[in-house]
Amino acid sequence: MSKYRSAPTLDDVAKAAGVSTATVSRCLNTPQQVVEATRERVLSAVDSLGYTPNFAARVMAAKRSFTIGAIIPTMENAIFARGLQAFQEEIRKQGFTLLVSSSAYQPEAEEDQIRTLVARGADGLLLIGHDREARIYDYLDRQKVPTLVAWSYLPDKPIPSVGFDNRKAMKALANQVIGLGHTRLATISGISKGNDRARLRIQGIRDAMTEHGLPQDGLTVSETSYEIENGAEVFENLMLRDPPPTAVLCGNDVLAVGAVRQAQQMGLRVPEDVSITGFDDIELARIVSPALTTVHVPHREMGRKAAQELIHMIETSSEGHSIELSTNVVTRDSLLESNR
Amino acid sequence: MSKYRSAPTLDDVAKAAGVSTATVSRCLNTPQQVVEATRERVLSAVDSLGYTPNFAARVMAAKRSFTIGAIIPTMENAIFARGLQAFQEEIRKQGFTLLVSSSAYQPEAEEDQIRTLVARGADGLLLIGHDREARIYDYLDRQKVPTLVAWSYLPDKPIPSVGFDNRKAMKALANQVIGLGHTRLATISGISKGNDRARLRIQGIRDAMTEHGLPQDGLTVSETSYEIENGAEVFENLMLRDPPPTAVLCGNDVLAVGAVRQAQQMGLRVPEDVSITGFDDIELARIVSPALTTVHVPHREMGRKAAQELIHMIETSSEGHSIELSTNVVTRDSLLESNR
DNA sequence: AGCAAATATGTAAGCGCTTGCATTTATGAT
DNA sequence: ATCATAAATGCAAGCGCTTACATATTTGCT
Missing domain, CATH: 3.40.50.2300 (Response regulator)
Structure with a gap:
């Protein structure tokens, strides 16, 4: 039975609540713009229909996705895991969602994934390191996608970086x-x-x-x-x-x-x-x-600061600036003075 | 200068190549349907304009995204990394893209991410383990999103699983x-x-x-x-x-x-x-x-088989079936006979 | 050369949502 | 009560793409 009923749309909700689609949309996005009685009616319709907005449609209409893409060289080891986790926590706190891809250290795969993420409407991109084809930077520039580099700090590069030297x-x-x-x-x-x-x-x-x-x-x-x-x-x-x-x-x-x-x-x-x-x-x-x-x-700090900076770039359409974090040598047991 | 030019659309390409948008679309999706001369003209226009299709629009029109979503409990340690990497490699080979989210072992975060991924038009979903609110399964059912569970093998559950006992x-x-x-x-x-x-x-x-x-x-x-x-x-x-x-x-x-x-x-x-x-x-x-x-x-095997099964479910709109993988005890040095 | 069948291209109707603008309804000061 | 003003809602035009279906062009036979 449920096989023949397809997912409800804004229109279905509007009909069920006896209002226009515009009102339903406002209930969902700017609730303070609609009077309480209406809002309740709409929300209960949303609820009983089990409505979920279609993201693609929303992105297309609003030209905003509240999504940030990150492409890391690998997920197989823990090198990027901790920083990325902090990055995700921070952007989530600010209402964004993170989409992660791994390039397996292959430049072509990375280029592919950059395009995929941009085409998907990512509002911003986090990349690791500065080395990549000029063509990609041209593309990013043309698409006007705010982009930030992490795990590196090279303030003279065209793309701002949050990382260490x-x-x-x-x-x-x-x-x-x-x-x-x-x-x-x-x-x-x-x-x-x-x-x-x-x-x-x-x-x-x-x-x-x-x-x-x-x-x-x-x-x-x-x-x-x-x-x-x-x-x-x-x-x-x-x-x-x-x-x-x-x-x-x-x-x-x-x-x-x-x-x-x-x-x-x-x-x-x-x-x-x-x-x-x-x-x-x-x-x-x-x-x-x-x-x-x-x-x-400082993985977590790097992740967090990168998130803040990138979101700032997105929200203010500004250029973004590089942030240098400091590292330090931790002395444990695998290094000893030379005996020769 | 490039600041005031916005990303080119299908329409721009069509105009530049002197054909209709339909033809451009075909060039990109079913190239064998368009005669070589036209195709070349179109592709070179694509190229010189630096056109990239808008994903949201494409998903909306085609109702297909070639995207698979996976939600894992954590990225912080390596537990899921290897299996997921294999999963990604396999789906990539078949022309799909993987989107990963981490729920940090929080059920609410997971629910959120499931909805996000579905709303984003994911053609299928990979989840870890069977335990979650019935409401989520209802939702998945209503949205008709093929879903597969990994890291568990419980063939009696409504959702098929690829994993071990x-x-x-x-x-x-x-x-x-x-x-x-x-x-x-x-x-x-x-x-x-x-x-x-x-x-x-x-x-x-x-x-x-x-x-x-x-x-x-x-x-x-x-x-x-x-x-x-x-x-x-x-x-x-x-x-x-x-x-x-x-x-x-x-x-x-x-x-x-x-x-x-x-x-x-x-x-x-x-x-x-x-x-x-x-x-x-x-x-x-x-x-x-x-x-x-x-x-x-067998992490990699699990990832690969899960990918194959999930894609099969997507392509044939079939129910999918569970696959049991075997595990084995590996004896190393941390276990010895009891001396008391 | 002529015609049916096959192939290539164009036309236009959506897909589900947001939002500027127009319209209706409520509010409050006189 | 009355009317200017503010608040709530509706209307409808897109957003950029895919894809039936219609139309134009080519191909292969006789």
């Missing part, structure tokens, strides 16, 4: 490593192409080396994708070199965990035989043993 | 624990209200106890929310009891990791002093030391 953050950590006497360094980085964060973190290590007068060839750089297994695999190759590095700085905690596990597999003690550091300070960093010395990122 | 799975693990001589058991469960998986897992432990002739009061049940800290906190209370349990079966790996860490904090050796088990077999389970004995869930 990846280069400076990694430099601080590298300084600490070098300060402990390490001179043969290696880094296991994410793929730096199309990933400003990965690239800048490597740069940060170089900065610290230069500052301490270490030659640049004291650093071995390996790039791989962000999974535990990859961290392990690359670490193994690294340690087979002669001489092996005494400290391995990983592009994130996930890679670092892979490295730690591989070290154990190889019978190497961390940190006595080799120091390993992470980046991000996700939960994993405290769970692995030895616990990781890593760079703490 | 939580009760049976936990029973298998509990059998193993009891087989090792443990009689004083405790479980750290998620909040079971509104969570059939949590409830059934507890039930599974009871089943095993009954089968082995253990009295039901040999089990202490504590419920808390799914976070590492909570696992730790509850575990502490549990071990303060006199006598303490010799084995603690946790509702998931996250809680188990919290328990392991707390044990170490308290100077207890795992598994010599107390055994701890998890559930789900997420990455964490292998990273913590001792590695967790836990129940392995």
Whole structure:
């Protein structure tokens, strides 16, 4: 029976309540504009019919969706989870809904998803990092969709960013490593192409080396994708070199965990035989043993501030401005002074 | 300048290409219906104008969105990440887009998000577990949105499910624990209200106890929310009891990791002093030391099959049928025979 | 060359909602 | 009571697209 009855529309409600569709619409959107008696009648009709507004129609008519889209590189690990959760909580508080897509670190998939989200009427977009084709920025500009970047802070870019200075953050950590006497360094980085964060973190290590007068060839750089297994695999190759590095700085905690596990597999003690550091300070960093010395990122604060800034851009059609958050090195057990 | 030009519409493209809007629409949706010469002209117009179809309008006209919505309890930990990623990969392969929301384990938030997704024209919905208000099922029925449940397998429920038998799975693990001589058991469960998986897992432990002739009061049940800290906190209370349990079966790996860490904090050796088990077999389970004995869930298979089944339901407007996946206990280091 | 059948394109009617403007009804000061 | 003013409601024009159905063009036969 219910099979042949289709979802009620505004019109059905209007008929049932004996008013015009305009009045029903007002009851739902600007209730103070309709007198109490009418409103009650309408709402009870809404109720008894089980009416829910059709979103597509509403977006089309109102040209506003109260939806914000976010595209993150991955959902598979926790790197973006905490920040995104905070982002969602904040926008929800302000009456917006979040739509999330994951690009699996594939630029084409990301472009696709940006278009999908925009076509869907997203009022604003949250993107991770600045690296992407100019074409996409043109598109965003033409469509006039307020867009904000997070997990990076590069105030000179055309799109405002709420995040931290990846280069400076990694430099601080590298300084600490070098300060402990390490001179043969290696880094296991994410793929730096199309990933400003990965690239800048490597740069940060170089900065610290230069500052301490270490030659640049004291650093071995390996790039791989962000999974535990990859961290392990690359670490193994690294340690087979002669001489092996005494400290391995990983592009994130996930890679670092892979490295730690591989070290154990190889019978190497961390940190006595080799120091390993992470980046991000996700939960994993405290769970692995030895616990990781890593760079703490204020994920929740970043998520919250990004939400506020983006909504502000949407509401005021203003340009938006970048916000820098600070990171700090958290010292745990995976980093020790060099013994060679 | 671009500020005053707004996004091009189908009509603009039609004018530019010198054809009707119908033809443009066909070029985009059923290109084989339009002759090559025309098609080229149209596509180049699309291109030079940078046209992107307006999704809301398209959904409204076509009554089809090629979008599938998924609502998961949390993005904060990895429990649903892997399965969801597989789900997304599969539906993407079939031309659908995934929209994800997280309910933060709050039923009202979930209801809200279901309505949002439906109103947005989702062609189908993926939900986790069966427990929710009847009103929601009525709504889904009335809106005729194909819906599938995952992470649970309860074929008698009105909504089909693709998942595993939580009760049976936990029973298998509990059998193993009891087989090792443990009689004083405790479980750290998620909040079971509104969570059939949590409830059934507890039930599974009871089943095993009954089968082995253990009295039901040999089990202490504590419920808390799914976070590492909570696992730790509850575990502490549990071990303060006199006598303490010799084995603690946790509702998931996250809680188990919290328990392991707390044990170490308290100077207890795992598994010599107390055994701890998890559930789900997420990455964490292998990273913590001792590695967790836990129940392995075929996350990726579940995600993929759920996607296939749901799309099948959508394409054929059929009822859909439930699929049971099997789990297995993976034996690692956190469970040992009882020494009392 | 001529005609029926097949193929390509155009016309226009919605899809369900919001909102500017016009109209009706209530309010309150005289 | 009366009338200007304010408050509540209705009317109807879109929003940008898809898709029957109608019309025009091409194709393949004889």
